[in-house]
Amino acid sequence: MGKDVIIACDFDSKAELIKFLDKFEDESLYLKVGMELFYAEGPAIIKEIKSRGHKIFLDLKLHDIPTTVMKAMKVLSELDVDMCNVHAAGTIAMMEAAIKGLTKADGTRPLLIAVTQLTSTSQERMTEDLLIDRKIDEVVSHYAMNAKKAGLDGIVCSPLEAGKVHAECGSEFLTITPGVRFADGEVGDQVRVMTPAQAREIGSDYIVVGRPITQAPDPVAAYKRCVSEFVG
Ligand code: C5P
Numbered sequence: 001m002g003k004d005v006i007i008a009c010d011f012d013s014k015a016e017l018i019k020f021l022d023k024f025e026d027e028s029l030y031l032k033v034g035m036e037l038f039y040a041e042g043p044a045i046i047k048e049i050k051s052r053g054h055k056i057f058l059d060l061k062l063h064d065i066p067t068t069v070m071k072a073m074k075v076l077s078e079l080d081v082d083m084c085n086v087h088a089a090g091t092i093a094m095m096e097a098a099i100k101g102l103t104k105a106d107g108t109r110p111l112l113i114a115v116t117q118l119t120s121t122s123q124e125r126m127t128e129d130l131l132i133d134r135k136i137d138e139v140v141s142h143y144a145m146n147a148k149k150a151g152l153d154g155i156v157c158s159p160l161e162a163g164k165v166h167a168e169c170g171s172e173f174l175t176i177t178p179g180v181r182f183a184d185g186e187v188g189d190q191v192r193v194m195t196p197a198q199a200r201e202i203g204s205d206y207i208v209v210g211r212p213i214t215q216a217p218d219p220v221a222a223y224k225r226c227v228s229e230f231v232g
Contacts, residue, residue: 005196005226006030006057008178008210014041014048021052023220030055030082032208046079055082057176057208061115063087066097073101073112081110083176085156088114088143095150113154113176114147116140137161144169159199159207160192166203178208182225185212196229204230 009031011017017037021029031054037045038060049056058081062069069086076084086098095114102109116139117126123136132139144155144165154174157165162175181193188211199207207230216222 003200003231004030004206005223005230006032006176006206006208007213007223008032008034008208009037010034010210010214011037012040014045017045018048020214020219021049021054024223027220027223028053028055029223030057030206032057032059032210034059035061043079046081050080057081057083057085057206059085061085061087062098063090064094066091066094069094070097070101073098077102077104077109083111083113085113085115086152088116088147088155092146092150095147095152099151111153111174113156113174114143114152115156116143116147119158119179141165141168144173148173154205156208158192159194159202159204162199162204163202171203174205175203176206176208177204178210180207180209180212180226182212182222182229196226200230200232 007029009017011020031049033045033056038058046056058076062072063086069090086095088095099112102112117136126132126136147155148169154176155165156176158179159177162177165173165175177199179190179193180196180199181187181190183195187193196207209226213219213222213226
């Protein structure tokens with residue numbers, strides 16, 4: 001399980017996504033679809049991508065009462081996505097309900113991963129806005145352990161944290177890591193970045209790469225470079 005490059009499809013419309021996918025011909029890709037595209041295009045966009053033979057990480061970050069999350073996950077599972085996610089802040093009971101909703105009659109289910117603290121949340125904001133007075137890395141570790149206890153498959157984290165997460169939660173617990181840039185590429189708005197090769201070294205299971213591939217002059221070449229650096 002694992003070791004794959006997931007392309008973050010942060011496109012504004014279905015037309016742009018299809019234009020991008022058409023460049024790849026027969027290649028089977030792993031694509032991250034986020035809230036913007038899903039809310040704009042609805043479940044039809046998932047069916048369209050699946051019919052082209054690609055895998056999907058549906059990044060909707062569910063966070064609600066356990067029953068609602070369970071029912072919503074049942075709907076997503078029927079869409080045949082390969083990976084989806086929840087906020088660990090929803091509690092262990094909510095994460096357990098998510099797994100229950102995702103699990104199909106035959107016992108199989110998409111991978112389920114947790115978001116711990118968003119990287120946009122600073123220590124200061126966590127303390128002052130959320131009244132959580134522990135250190136942020138302690139909160140991230142604790143939420144990761146909660147996700148593991150609930151039976152989830154892994155968490156989203158920085159590639160810089162992947163080693164620590166594996167040390168604390170076990171090597172089988174998946175780390176899905178954005179913030180990846182080529183050594184000779186532009187960093188853009190990402191702050192702490194790693195190359196695909198460094199992410200592999202540190203033990204990331206999946207890297208999530210957007211603009212270095214989607215905005216590259218030759219996206220197919222950029223994707224292939226990413227795969228060869230990360231997967232080998
Ligand atoms: O274009 P880029 O490679 O920066 O895209 C990274 C993707 O990962 C985007 O979809 C971004 O929203 C997502 N992400 C992130 N950092 C996080 C969580 C998600 O960059 N902490």
